[in-house]
Amino acid sequence: MKKIVLAGGSGFLGQVLARHFNEKGWDAVILTRGDDPKFAEGRPVQWDGETIGPWTSELNEADVLVNLCGKSVNCRYRRRNREAILQSRIRPTRVLAKSLRELENPPSVWLNASSATIYRHSFDTPMDETDGELGHGFSVEICRAWEDAFFEAELPATRRIALRTSMVLGHGNNSVFPILARIARCGMGGKLSHGNQMTSWIHERDFARAIEFAIDDEDIAGPLNLTAPAPVTNSVFMKTLRQSLRIPFGLPHIKPMLEIAAWIMRTETELTLKSRFAIPAKLLSHRFVFNYPFLDEAFENLTRRTPSQELPTEPALTLPRL
Ligand SMILES: NC(=O)c1ccc[n+]([C@@H]2O[C@H](COP(=O)([O-])OP(=O)(O)OC[C@H]3O[C@@H](n4cnc5c(N)ncnc54)[C@H](OP(=O)(O)O)[C@@H]3O)[C@@H](O)[C@H]2O)c1
Numbered sequence: 278m279k280k281i282v283l284a285g286g287s288g289f290l291g292q293v294l295a296r297h298f299n300e301k302g303w304d305a306v307i308l309t310r311g312d313d314p315k316f317a318e319g320r321p322v323q324w325d326g327e328t329i330g331p332w333t334s335e336l337n338e339a340d341v342l343v344n345l346c347g348k349s350v351n352c353r354y355r356r357r358n359r360e361a362i363l364q365s366r367i368r369p370t371r372v373l374a375k376s377l378r379e380l381e382n383p384p385s386v387w388l389n390a391s392s393a394t395i396y397r398h399s400f401d402t403p404m405d406e407t408d409g410e411l412g413h414g415f416s417v418e419i420c421r422a423w424e425d426a427f428f429e430a431e432l433p434a435t436r437r438i439a440l441r442t443s444m445v446l447g448h449g450n451n452s453v454f455p456i457l458a459r460i461a462r463c464g465m466g467g468k469l470s471h472g473n474q475m476t477s478w479i480h481e482r483d484f485a486r487a488i489e490f491a492i493d494d495e496d497i498a499g500p501l502n503l504t505a506p507a508p509v510t511n512s513v514f515m516k517t518l519r520q521s522l523r524i525p526f527g528l529p530h531i532k533p534m535l536e537i538a539a540w541i542m543r544t545e546t547e548l549t550l551k552s553r554f555a556i557p558a559k560l561l562s563h564r565f566v567f568n569y570p571f572l573d574e575a576f577e578n579l580t581r582r583t584p585s586q587e588l589p590t591e592p593a594l595t596l597p598r599l
Pocket of ligand 1: 285286287288289290291308309310311325326345346347348349350364365366369390391392393441442443444445446450451452
């Protein structure tokens with residue numbers, strides 16, 4: 278039986294992956310700080326995300342390590358939150374690197390979360406892994422420090438992949454899709470500000486399939502954009518969501534309104550107003566085929582099934598229309 282260790286696997290993306298690999302007969306281990314884990318998928322093993330402990334034995338002879346740890350960025354970027362966002366990513370990454378250095382048989386592949394927000398604010402230039410320009414500002418600095426911590430250690434036996442993931446659309450807790458769907462159903466699902474900001478996204482099913490693909494393809498290493506090949510403007514994103522929900526209209530949100538709403542909801546407008554224009558050049562050049570390359574198909578799938586409904590094991594393949 279193959280074994281995958283998911284650090285921070287109790288959250289949205291970890292549960293998507295645990296389910297995907299469990300369905301394939303893998304042993305999925307979740308490293309969690311919780312002492313009473315309530316998540317559905319995976320075998321919980323306790324750790325503190327900071328220090329070496331008995332949990333490291335789970336990594337010896339595991340096939341794959343995926344690290345998804347990180348405090349949610351959906352909060353006000355005050356000094357204390359900024360520090361917590363940074364440390365909750367750097368510390369688990371460093372302690373995992375330290376543990377791999379000490380193991381006799383470390384996993385041959387380690388995939389570490391990062392984010393497509395590492396690229397600059399771009400309206401017209403798509404950002405790929407080779408020519409994409411890194412941006413500036415708090416979120417970008419977090420991603421840079423995160424990737425630096427990931428690649429700094431000498432780990433000759435382990436191939437490393439930094440997952441520059443865009444917004445993952447799925448049903449799980451902490452996913453943005455159920456929140457957006459609720460807003461749209463209330464008639465509030467219009468464009469945000471001018472609506473020209475680009476939105477990169479990926480369906481949860483393709484997120485898991487792309488990770489499996491990267492594990493299997495030994496030539497994939499370094500940064501990897503996990504995002505669908507057809508990003509859209511925010512205006513098209515919200516319109517496509519409304520169409521899939523059969524909602525005829527959505528009130529647009531002007532920028533000052535968004536600032537007030539973000540303050541009330543204890544979040545930041547950067548999450549919705551930054552133009553994220555990442556494309557999956559590396560995945561496509563390695564011939565990965567997306568099941569959901571287009572947003573209308575992704576939303577149709579998500580709105581037509583409830584969270585508890587099983588995803589088909591092998592949905593029909595659709596070739597990207599690029
Ligand atoms: N969801 C997306 O669309 C998306 C897009 C791009 C990048 N990402 C990144 O991908 C990662 C996973 O995303 P997600 O949506 O699954 O997040 P999530 O649901 O918030 O899960 C993250 C997990 O990290 C663990 N964690 C939090 N603070 C920690 C700390 N200080 N030390 C150790 N572990 C800690 C928690 O596990 P325990 O409490 O069980 O220990 C939590 O379940 C995050 O780093 C996120 O920034 C997500």
